[in-house]
Amino acid sequence: MGAAAGVFAKLWSPQEIKTRFSDIGKGTIEVEKGSIITQNVDVIIGTSSSQNLKNAILDAAGPVARTAYNAELRKDPQPILISIPSGELPCKKIFLIKWRPTHDEGQLRKSIADFVSNAIKYVIEHGFTSVAFPAIGCGDHQCSTELVITTMVKEMIYQIQTQKVLLLVKIIVQAERQDIYEAFCKEIPAVKPDSVAFVNYQLPETWDRSTRDKLRFTVSNTTHESESSNEGEDENLNIDDEEQTINQQLFIYTIAHDSAFADCELTSNNNDE
Structure with missing residues (x-):
């Protein structure tokens, strides 16, 4: 699942989600x-x-x-x-x-x-x-x-x-x-700053935005067993277009995955040169 699998999202305001993802165990x-x-x-x-x-x-x-x-x-x-x-x-x-x-x-x-x-x-x-x-x-x-x-x-x-x-x-x-809550929010990504990537984005205006005061940090599974068991996972992922229901976590994952893929592609191209 790679770096994109670990997702950490804090709803700082109804308008913006800031995510941080990192590979730290599972x-x-x-x-x-x-x-x-x-x-x-x-x-x-x-x-x-x-x-x-x-x-x-x-x-x-x-x-x-x-x-x-x-x-x-x-x-x-x-x-x-x-x-x-x-x-x-x-x-x-x-x-x-x-x-x-x-x-x-x-x-x-x-x-x-x-x-x-x-x-x-x-x-x-x-x-x-x-x-x-x-x-x-x-x-x-x-x-x-x-x-x-x-x-x-x-x-x-x-x-x-x-x-x-x-x-x-x-x-x-x-x-x-609130002071203690914010201190925990700041500390979680600061533990291993060199292994943490940052993605800031706006949810589409058509989405219902959550106002719940919650921070979530997912420490992804990077073991060989997990990687092999998750092969083909995307092939089994179906979204009903008629229902038009999109999960926020899936959206975060997609943004993170696209960012990680772009970084890998850029590195590959540079190496080819």
Whole structure:
């Protein structure tokens, strides 16, 4: 699928979409403003260090989840991970993972990397393929938000690269924290700037434009197995002209693919000369 397969789009305004795509392992990282408890993913992540977050999750999940949580605490008062049923939430499972904030930057960086690493490994070990994280350390703990955001994103990309499984990783930022949301948006493409291409374009005026506040970064699959399995994919792609329904992601992919093809053709012509 190549460089064009990894697509990252942020709707900065109803008028414009800016995309960034990059070959970094396989998987998807998505940043979204909203609530962790409404996420329709396999697993939502909480932390025992945040009483507000933990109680919000348990209250929304209902008595089944809280009973299970209390039972796990009785077994082990200092667990690294507590896995409990989702109860009334749309997710399949709740993981509450041990994490303690600190103002020592070295320890904070390590603790965040361990938190993200442990969470993703637990998700994969349990056979799940999607997970939502809260923006830990960016609220009441008064941590360095720049350090937190940079470390979270880098560790997520590292885990996607090394685990080599299809995985959706979402970062959920509180709706009122526009500053934190924008910082995550800026950090994701900045992790490997030399491997990121940029495509800016306007959607056709006849399209309905989305106003949802969401950023999506798809880390494409570049393994040999994936490339061979996707051969001929375009031949099976049919669009009903009468229906005139066009998917935005397909449009982004097409623009990216055309750009990548043009670059390759230009390089080939230069070499021939």
